[in-house]
Amino acid sequence: MKKKAIFYHAGCPVCVTAEQVLVAALDPNRFDVEIVHLGEDRGRLPEAEQAGVNSVPALVVDGQVFHINYGASLSELKQQTASS
Amino acid sequence: MKKKAIFYHAGCPVCVTAEQVLVAALDPNRFDVEIVHLGEDRGRLPEAEQAGVNSVPALVVDGQVFHINYGASLSELKQQTASS
Numbered sequence: 001m002k003k004k005a006i007f008y009h010a011g012c013p014v015c016v017t018a019e020q021v022l023v024a025a026l027d028p029n030r031f032d033v034e035i036v037h038l039g040e041d042r043g044r045l046p047e048a049e050q051a052g053v054n055s056v057p058a059l060v061v062d063g064q065v066f067h068i069n070y071g072a073s074l075s076e077l078k079q080q081t082a083s084s
Numbered sequence: 085m086k087k088k089a090i091f092y093h094a095g096c097p098v099c100v101t102a103e104q105v106l107v108a109a110l111d112p113n114r115f116d117v118e119i120v121h122l123g124e125d126r127g128r129l130p131e132a133e134q135a136g137v138n139s140v141p142a143l144v145v146d147g148q149v150f151h152i153n154y155g156a157s158l159s160e161l162k163q164q165t166a167s168s
Binding site for chain 2: 005017018021022025026027028029030031059061062064065066067068069
């Protein structure tokens with residue numbers, strides 16, 4: 001059975017590079033990768049926060065959170081949610 | 085032909101987790117991964133710096149640098165080199 005990896009992003013240039021290069025480099029035979037755009041799919045924000053995501057882009061594999069470079073903080077994304 | 089990915093680290097706990105979970109998740113059919121311990125292989129410090137590595141752990145794929153969480157800065161590693 002494949003393991004699940006979740007990539008959280010917000011459409012930022014740093015996020016796009018991470019998705020196209022690093023996430024795309026994961027082994028498709030061992031991982032099912034789900035891509036979550038936290039700016040558009042705001043209902044996933046609490047789940048990301050609970051997983052330990054502090055900023056995007058972030059990749060969660062095996063319950064481990066990997067913050068990859070830095071695009072935006074989760075609190076910024078939450079503020080955008082609140083004000084829109 | 086496989087692409088080369090280089091993982092720079094310094095043996096820190098954050099580095100070990102990144103290596104065991106994220107680097108291990110890369111597709112072995114498409115990538116040859118080289119693991120470089122910058123604390124032990126100090127001659128590789130200039131190369132890492134030139135590639136754009138600011139901190140470890142970092143993974144360089146396709147000329148793109150991905151800083152993964154944060155273990156230590158490259159300048160700290162360089163200072164250790166100078167003082168030992």
